[in-house]
Every structure is written in C-alpha cells, then in structure tokens.
Amino acid sequence: GAVVSQHPSRVICKSGTSVKIECRSLDFQATTMFWYRQFPKQSLMLMATSNEGSKATYEQGVEKDKFLINHASLTLSTLTVTSAHPEDSSFYICSARGRGRPPYNEQFFGPGTRLTVL
Amino acid sequence: DQQVKQNSPSLSVQEGRISILNCDYTNSMFDYFLWYKKYPAEGPTFLISISSIKDKNEDGRFTVFLNKSAKHLSLHIVPSQPGDSAVYFCAASADSNYQLIWGAGTKLIIKP
Numbered sequence: 001g002a003v004v005s006q007h008p009s010r011v012i013c014k015s016g017t018s019v020k021i022e023c024r025s026l027d028f029q030a031t032t033m034f035w036y037r038q039f040p041k042q043s044l045m046l047m048a049t050s051n052e053g054s055k056a057t058y059e060q061g062v063e064k065d066k067f068l069i070n071h072a073s074l075t076l077s078t079l080t081v082t083s084a085h086p087e088d089s090s091f092y093i094c095s096a097r098g099r100g101r102p103p104y105n106e107q108f109f110g111p112g113t114r115l116t117v118l
Numbered sequence: 119d120q121q122v123k124q125n126s127p128s129l130s131v132q133e134g135r136i137s138i139l140n141c142d143y144t145n146s147m148f149d150y151f152l153w154y155k156k157y158p159a160e161g162p163t164f165l166i167s168i169s170s171i172k173d174k175n176e177d178g179r180f181t182v183f184l185n186k187s188a189k190h191l192s193l194h195i196v197p198s199q200p201g202d203s204a205v206y207f208c209a210a211s212a213d214s215n216y217q218l219i220w221g222a223g224t225k226l227i228i229k230p
Contacts, residue, residue, distance in 0.1 A: 006161075034217070043207065043222040044162070093161045106152070107218060109161035 002028045004096050006110035013084055014118055021079045021113045023094030029074035030096035034107065035067075038091045050077055084117045091115075121145045122210050124221035132229050137195040139224050141208030144189065148210040152218065153182060153193045156205045165206075166193070195226075203228045 003026040013019050023033060032051050036044040048064075050056035050071035058064045066088075068080040077096075081088055091114050095107040123142045131137045141151075149170040154162035168175040168182045168191065175182050181194045195202055208221040 004161075043220040046217060046220075049217060091159070095161075106164060106167065109154075109163070112159065112161045114159060 002026075002096070002098065002108040004030075004094065004108045004110040006094055006113050008113060009111060010114045010116075012116045012118065015085055016083055019081045019084055019115060021081075021092055021094075021115075023077045023079070023096065023110050025075050025096045025098065025108070028096075028098040028108075030077070030098055031074065032097045033071055033077040034095045034097075035069060035077075035079050036093045036095065038093060038112075044093065047079075081115065084115070086117045089115055089117045120222075121148075122208055122219050122221040124206075124208055124224045126224050127222070128225040128227065130227045130229060131198050133200060134197045137193075137198045137202065137226055137228070139193040139195075139206050139208075139226065141191050141193075141221055142189060143191075143210050143219075145210070145212065145219070146189070147212040148219070150211050151182070151184060151191050152209045152211075153180075154207045154209060155202075156207060156223070162207055198226075198228045200228050200230060202226060 005024045007022045035047045038044050047062045048056040048058045048069050050069050052071050052074050056069035071077040093112040095109045097107050121144050152167040153165040155165050156162040166177050166180045166182050168184050173184050184191045205223045205225045207223045209218040
C-alpha cells in the first residue's frame with residue numbers, strides 16, 4: 001500500500017514555542033491531506049483538510065491561526081502549532097488521499113507525532 | 119451529534135474465537151464504510167472497507183457486514199489472534215465530501 005511518513009515522531013517543547021510537523025506521501029501524489037488529533041480514549045478528531053495549492057479548510061472549533069497548515073506540494077503538508085501550550089499536547093496524525101487511488105475514499109495514515117508541551 | 123457510534127469501548131475475546139466489533143451510524147448519506155486498526159502511538163492502518171451497494175466484504179480472517187436498513191455494520195475476525203489486540207475504528211464517508219467520520223473506537227483484547 002501507499003506510505004505516508006511523519007516527522008518528527010515525537011517532540012517535546014517549551015510553552016510559547018512553535019512546532020512544525022511534516023507529513024509526506026512517499027510513493028504517490030496526495031491531492032488531499034487531512035490532519036487529525038487524538039485525545040486519550042477518544043476518536044480521531046479531524047482538524048483540517050487541505051488540497052494541494054489551496055488554503056486549508058478548518059473544522060469548527062479549530063483555531064486556524066494557531067494550527068497553520070501548508071500543503072505546498074503533492075507530497076508534503078505541514079502543520080505548525082504556534083505558541084504551543086500544555087493543552088496542545090496530543091497525538092497528531094496526518095492522512096493522505098491520492099488521485100484515483102482505489103479503493104474509493106481510502107486514506108493512508110502517517111504514523112503520528114506525539115507532541116508534549118511543558 | 120455523533121454520526122458514527124461504537125458503543126463498546128472494549129471487548130475481550132479468547133484466542134481462536136470470533137471477535138465481533140459493532141458500529142452504528144445515523145447519516146443515511148454515508149455510502150462507504152471502513153475499518154481501521156490502531157496500535158498505541160501509531161497511526162491507524164486500513165483494514166477493510168465496504169460500499170453501500172454490498173452487504174458483505176471478506177478479506178482473509180476479516181469480514182465486514184453492512185445492514186443498511188438498521189444503519190449497522192460489524193467487523194468479524196475469525197479466528198482471533200493475539201496480534202489482533204488493538205483499537206478498532208469504524209469510519210464512514212458520504213459521496214458529497216471526502217471526509218471520514220470516525221467512531222470512538224473499540225479496544226479489542228485477545229486473551230491467550
């Protein structure tokens with residue numbers, strides 16, 4: 001199957017700093033990328049959807065100025081958590097969907113990034 | 119408003135027996151359903167899917183059943199193996215958009 005990578009896999013930062021997480025599709029062109037956040041014992045929460053070359057669409061309740069998403073190419077999307085605070089500590093997962101990849105609507109997920117804000 | 123519900127937070131099954139994970143949905147516009155498996159600190163892995171034009175899809179030990187009238191789907195794993203211990207997420211999507219709507223997940227524990 002298609003491979004999606006995320007970097008870094010784990011990051012610890014101080015409160016107030018910004019953190020950038022990269023999501024790459026390694027062997028296919030991802031026309032759409034999704035960013036999710038997982039809270040403990042809860043489902044994956046979709047944060048935003050981004051199509052290559054256009055602005056991301058954020059879900060209700062997600063601050064777009066805090067979670068900056070850039071999808072500059074068909075293989076790379078970045079999520080920047082700006083001025084991170086302890087409540088932003090979470091597990092962030094990206095997924096990618098390529099053009100014409102069967103089966104319909106399948107998303108390929110990255111391994112996730114564990115963010116800890118001290 | 120939870121459109122996709124997995125009402126069992128956890129399920130414990132004896133190795134070798136059948137594991138049945140359930141999922142209910144409320145949106146009749148959903149036409150594609152997927153099951154993902156997730157280990158701790160890893161991203162979800164696609165397991166099996168089913169289109170609304172079918173009522174069953176089988177792949178090795180995994181079978182997904184869809185009951186559209188009841189808005190219910192289930193994932194059967196038989197025989198269950200220790201490596202199947204993970205959290206299983208049910209997800210659905212509608213033709214009008216490409217977003218996946220996720221259930222809360224069910225933690226499956228396979229006992230030796």
